[in-house]
Amino acid sequence: MTSRSKRILVLSDIHGNLPALQSVLQDAGEVDAVWCLGDLVGYGPYPNECIELIREQKDLLCVMGNHDAGMLGRISLGLFNHDAQVSLKWVKTVITEACWEFLRSLPDQEKGEKTTLVHGSPRNAIWEYVLDPGVALDNFNCFDTHLAMVGHTHLPIAYLLFEDLGEAEWTLGKKGKPVKLEHRAILNPGSVGQPRDHDPRAAYALFYPRRMTWEFHRVAYDVKKVQDAIIKAGLPARHASRLTDGW
Numbered sequence: 551m552t553s554r555s556k557r558i559l560v561l562s563d564i565h566g567n568l569p570a571l572q573s574v575l576q577d578a579g580e581v582d583a584v585w586c587l588g589d590l591v592g593y594g595p596y597p598n599e600c601i602e603l604i605r606e607q608k609d610l611l612c613v614m615g616n617h618d619a620g621m622l623g624r625i626s627l628g629l630f631n632h633d634a635q636v637s638l639k640w641v642k643t644v645i646t647e648a649c650w651e652f653l654r655s656l657p658d659q660e661k662g663e664k665t666t667l668v669h670g671s672p673r674n675a676i677w678e679y680v681l682d683p684g685v686a687l688d689n690f691n692c693f694d695t696h697l698a699m700v701g702h703t704h705l706p707i708a709y710l711l712f713e714d715l716g717e718a719e720w721t722l723g724k725k726g727k728p729v730k731l732e733h734r735a736i737l738n739p740g741s742v743g744q745p746r747d748h749d750p751r752a753a754y755a756l757f758y759p760r761r762m763t764w765e766f767h768r769v770a771y772d773v774k775k776v777q778d779a780i781i782k783a784g785l786p787a788r789h790a791s792r793l794t795d796g797w
Contacts, residue, residue, distance in 0.1 A: 558757040562586065569773075588702075589617045590653065633788055636786055640783065683720050723755070755767060
């Protein structure tokens, strides 16, 4: 893992939403590398297509998410809510051998000189949600790089550590306002395939390691196409309806 690249696309929680992923890749434009923070499958109707598209990306780093692990049997499906269980059981019936093997190959963590990549949190790479400054503050003791990048919550947010105060402050993702990474930080790009901050647009981030800045981005995609495909596949209707308003 290297941070020599000038412009890195960071994304997470694709959840089988191919139109959203395609829109993100097009909107981001030319990048030097792609870092994916897990949960390629679950909820959405295009698991194989999303995995195949991610595998094609330049200088890809990808870690395992909890839905990926659940589908593979690494963690119990009993830990998921009913609708999520239905979706993951369906993924098992349609996933190709090549995509299965790709998910099996994913590490829980990728670590470089300055950056740690996980899905959940540095303390619990697969499952813990970093949802508030208190949890973030505890997690700063669980990694030794300058930055950690996480997904899982589906919320675009940055937690900055002010060591002299012993506090972590958070800032919600806003396009057009780059986050200066002078302080240690835990960064979440939000969700590509199922945003939960009441903004239905796909979320992602661009990381500029040479100048140490982080940019939040949003892009619209064809929500109805995904909703129709969810219903056609017989997946839970709730997974379709929530895409309209991003909750």
